[in-house]
Amino acid sequence: MLPELGNFALALALVLALCQAVLPVWGSYSGDTRLMAMARPLVVGQFAFVALAFAILTHAFLVNDFSTAYVANNSNSLLPWYYRLSAVWGGHEGSLLLWALVLAGWSIAVAAMSRSLPQVFMARVIAVLGVIAIGFLSFMIFTSNPFDRVLPAALEGRDLNPLLQDFGLIVHPPMLYMGYVGFAVAFAFAIAALLEQKVDERWVRWARPWTLAAWGFLTIGIALGSWWAYYELGWGGWWFWDPVENASFMPWLIGTALIHSQIVTEKRGNFRAWTLLLAIFAFSFSLLGTFLVRSGVLTSVHAFANDPSRGLFILAFLGVVTTGALLLYAIRAPRLEHGGEQPFAPLSRESLIMANNLMMVSACAMILLGTLYPLLADAMGWGKVSVGPPYFGVLFTWLMVPIVLLMPFGPFAKWRRDSFSALARPAATGLIIASLAAITAWLWVNDLPWRAIAGIFGGAWIIGMSALWAWRLLRDPARRGSFNGGRLGMWLAHIGVGVFVVGVLVKESTTIEKDVSMAPGDRIAVRGLSVEFEQMRRYTGPNYHADQGVFNVYDGDRLLTTLTPAKRQYKARGDQMTEAAIDAGFTRDLYVSLGERIGTDGAWAVRVYHKPFVRWIWLGALLMMLGAFVAALDKRYRRVPASEPTEAPTAQQRAAPALNAAARQG
Amino acid sequence: MTPARQRRMWLVLLILLGAGVATALALTALNQNIQHFFSPSDIALGQAPTARAFRLGGIVEEGSVARLGSGLTVSFVVTDRFKTQPAQFTGILPDLFREGQSVVAIGELNNGMFVADEVLAKHDETYMPAEVADAIARAQVKKASADSSSIAAPAPAAAGPKGY
Numbered sequence: 001m002l003p004e005l006g007n008f009a010l011a012l013a014l015v016l017a018l019c020q021a022v023l024p025v026w027g028s029y030s031g032d033t034r035l036m037a038m039a040r041p042l043v044v045g046q047f048a049f050v051a052l053a054f055a056i057l058t059h060a061f062l063v064n065d066f067s068t069a070y071v072a073n074n075s076n077s078l079l080p081w082y083y084r085l086s087a088v089w090g091g092h093e094g095s096l097l098l099w100a101l102v103l104a105g106w107s108i109a110v111a112a113m114s115r116s117l118p119q120v121f122m123a124r125v126i127a128v129l130g131v132i133a134i135g136f137l138s139f140m141i142f143t144s145n146p147f148d149r150v151l152p153a154a155l156e157g158r159d160l161n162p163l164l165q166d167f168g169l170i171v172h173p174p175m176l177y178m179g180y181v182g183f184a185v186a187f188a189f190a191i192a193a194l195l196e197q198k199v200d201e202r203w204v205r206w207a208r209p210w211t212l213a214a215w216g217f218l219t220i221g222i223a224l225g226s227w228w229a230y231y232e233l234g235w236g237g238w239w240f241w242d243p244v245e246n247a248s249f250m251p252w253l254i255g256t257a258l259i260h261s262q263i264v265t266e267k268r269g270n271f272r273a274w275t276l277l278l279a280i281f282a283f284s285f286s287l288l289g290t291f292l293v294r295s296g297v298l299t300s301v302h303a304f305a306n307d308p309s310r311g312l313f314i315l316a317f318l319g320v321v322t323t324g325a326l327l328l329y330a331i332r333a334p335r336l337e338h339g340g341e342q343p344f345a346p347l348s349r350e351s352l353i354m355a356n357n358l359m360m361v362s363a364c365a366m367i368l369l370g371t372l373y374p375l376l377a378d379a380m381g382w383g384k385v386s387v388g389p390p391y392f393g394v395l396f397t398w399l400m401v402p403i404v405l406l407m408p409f410g411p412f413a414k415w416r417r418d419s420f421s422a423l424a425r426p427a428a429t430g431l432i433i434a435s436l437a438a439i440t441a442w443l444w445v446n447d448l449p450w451r452a453i454a455g456i457f458g459g460a461w462i463i464g465m466s467a468l469w470a471w472r473l474l475r476d477p478a479r480r481g482s483f484n485g486g487r488l489g490m491w492l493a494h495i496g497v498g499v500f501v502v503g504v505l506v507k508e509s510t511t512i513e514k515d516v517s518m519a520p521g522d523r524i525a526v527r528g529l530s531v532e533f534e535q536m537r538r539y540t541g542p543n544y545h546a547d548q549g550v551f552n553v554y555d556g557d558r559l560l561t562t563l564t565p566a567k568r569q570y571k572a573r574g575d576q577m578t579e580a581a582i583d584a585g586f587t588r589d590l591y592v593s594l595g596e597r598i599g600t601d602g603a604w605a606v607r608v609y610h611k612p613f614v615r616w617i618w619l620g621a622l623l624m625m626l627g628a629f630v631a632a633l634d635k636r637y638r639r640v641p642a643s644e645p646t647e648a649p650t651a652q653q654r655a656a657p658a659l660n661a662a663a664r665q666g
Numbered sequence: 667m668t669p670a671r672q673r674r675m676w677l678v679l680l681i682l683l684g685a686g687v688a689t690a691l692a693l694t695a696l697n698q699n700i701q702h703f704f705s706p707s708d709i710a711l712g713q714a715p716t717a718r719a720f721r722l723g724g725i726v727e728e729g730s731v732a733r734l735g736s737g738l739t740v741s742f743v744v745t746d747r748f749k750t751q752p753a754q755f756t757g758i759l760p761d762l763f764r765e766g767q768s769v770v771a772i773g774e775l776n777n778g779m780f781v782a783d784e785v786l787a788k789h790d791e792t793y794m795p796a797e798v799a800d801a802i803a804r805a806q807v808k809k810a811s812a813d814s815s816s817i818a819a820p821a822p823a824a825a826g827p828k829g830y
Contacts, residue, residue: 234761366688366692369692369696373696384721385701385703386700386703387700388699388701388772390698391695395691395692398691515738515757516738517737517738575761576762577761578761595758595759596758598733598736599736605738605758607758
């Protein structure tokens with residue numbers, strides 16, 4: 001009975017989404033405030049019914065209702081309760097329901113925190129969110145209903161894919177979806193602005209914390225996926241340039257460009273049309289990501305068994321949303337009210353942000369080409385091809401070189417115009433810090449590869465100059481107060497990039513990977529450590545049997561730790577899973593995982609990997625996420641701009657002579 | 667031309683130049699890193715390159731997996747149920763590598779032996795890569811036309827992506 005109720009809740013949510021997409025917009029054109037005022041209650045209703053559906057599906061998992069096809073396919077009575085909970089979004093239908101829930105959640109947050117915006121504008125933002133909700137709810141109801149029944153009911157479920165029975169997978173999809181769907185707010189804002197033919201600084205200011213929060217969630221979502229792949233796939237890689245990873249990375253790159261161009265539009269009034277275009281693309285790439293994952297058109301480690309009709313539906317939805325938005329942009333963008341565009345010199349903060357945007361968009365275009373090329377080649381009859389990871393790795397690295405070199409100048413540079421001499425001093429300090437760090441590393445470690453040295457140089461360059469920037473600001477009592485949430489967030493995120501650069505380049509160039517055959521009693525040396533294979537033992541988990549290896553790690557004669565990698569055999573599907581064992585550290589990870597049994601003398605194929613600084617990759621991403629959230633929570637964004645016109649002057653109101661002084665401030 | 671226009675023109679030219687160089691670099695890199703996909707039947711027809719990496723896909727033939735000595739080298743046979751291709755891999759195989767299951771391997775041909783550098787793992791045992799499903803379907807068509815007089819060929823172990 002409950003699943004039917006869930007079905008009904010979804011249908012009601014769809015009806016409410018339809019009303020949400022139509023009525024407020026109608027009101028905004030006819031000037032009917034009653035229709036516009038319906039936007040908020042409709043959002044609340046839609047959220048309530050999607051949440052009800054989600055709760056019912058969760059309940060079905062918790063009570064093992066195998067008469068629901070989705071539960072029968074993705075759960076099992078032996079599955080521990082917390083994995084039954086995360087199995088709700090472990091498959092296709094449930095992950096769509098999560099998408100819809102997250103979208104409804106963002107919509108309700110927008111509705112609740114937008115009292116300061118003009119009603120007409122608000123009504124249109126909420127209506128656009130309604131259109132997106134229609135797409136996903138009807139997709140679910142017509143092609144992938146999580147509440148479909150199997151009659152007669154299955155006696156036992158097929159079990160959740162063992163790869164997904166893991167903590168990383170409990171949190172990775174919700175975070176990623178928070179990011180994807182969060183860009184829908186920026187998208188809705190852009191569409192509303194185009195309908196209005198006007199980009200008001202106050203609206204940009206209003207949209208910024210939403211975009212920052214979405215970007216922060218996307219950052220942590222991608223990082224969690226990478227961390228999960230590292231320890232769960234059992235072969236120690238953290239990024240594979242897999243189509244599905246690329247699909248989440250493209251909106252991240254566009255989102256990075258967007259959060260920077262929004263600063264220019266808010267503070268200076270420049271790049272208005274460009275900011276709108278980036279907002280449209282950030283969300284379009286999120287939809288493209290959903291399409292690539294859910295349609296299975298590309299061969300990928302994430303590609304599950306799929307139904308082509310689903311891919312077609314998302315493709316059609318993607319087409320309608322993207323071409324609709326771009327068409328509107330093409331018609332309206334040239335007619336946007338100008339006013340407030342400020343000229344800027346080639347050496348200015350505007351130019352630096354423009355350089356950032358160019359590099360981010362180029363990187364995204366490069367990844368898009370590499371990701372879709374196999375589809376293009378197939379469609380054109382050039383044969384079945386795939387693009388090897390070196391394409392992405394090499395191009396992306398070179399595209400990031402200017403980013404790393406130019407980024408630290410951003411906070412130092414003045415708006416409108418700066419001079420080389422003013423920027424030369426921090427650059428000299430940064431150069432000294434970076435060189436010292438690189439030379440120290442080179443003297444300290446024998447035969448350090450040049451890529452590791454370059455990584456340490458780049459990271460120290462960014463971190464050193466960021467530290468100098470903060471020191472200069474905090475030293476000056478007059479400017480100390482301006483170290484606000486926005487700046488602190490920027491500072492943390494930039495340092496995060498520096499940490500990430502060190503992690504990637506050092507790890508990639510100095511990793512030692514040994515695939516060996518080991519019998520109990522064997523020892524292997526890896527970078528001063530000695531790993532001894534003591535024995536194999538068997539144990540039984542809640543829903544699997546496992547062969548577990550016991551490996552003692554010695555530093556000289558001292559026992560450092562005991563690692564117990566395992567090979568699990570799941571009961572329900574008979575799937576085999578590798579559980580790596582990792583001794584994690586700030587400067588290195590020791591990674592041991594089991595291959596398969598070789599021969600009869602008890603020997604096993606074993607991976608023993610030594611990965612210096614690999615944690616810094618995720619630490620950098622964490623800092624970026626933290627920075628985004630700190631900036632998003634900046635109190636300035638929550639002020640009601642209309643009531644404080646003197647405190648928050650718009651770009652047009654600023655007098656030209658005051659510009660330089662203001663530019664110093666921010 | 668006003669100085670402002672002149673500046674703008676230079677900016678546009680610079681951007682165009684940058685975009686041109688970037689596109690050229692990207693296409694060169696793409697060209698160097700494209701891996702074509704071939705099935706055992708394609709290789710039998712001599713379509714696969716000899717000094718370049720490509721992707722071999724099909725089913726791991728039942729009873730063909732053998733370990734060479736006590737090391738990590740494994741030999742196996744990839745089939746599309748029409749032609750077969752012997753292959754070799756040194757390293758640790760993914761968990762879902764099994765006889766009778768689909769496989770995609772990346773490597774080069776060396777005197778008729780496919781030497782793989784990488785054997786790809788899939789998330790889902792019922793999933794068959796689209797390219798493998800397609801290769802098997804093509805092989806079936808060939809087989810049907812080759813011996814149209816005989817009774818229908820035995821069905822491949824798995825025919826295309828199975829939705830459930």
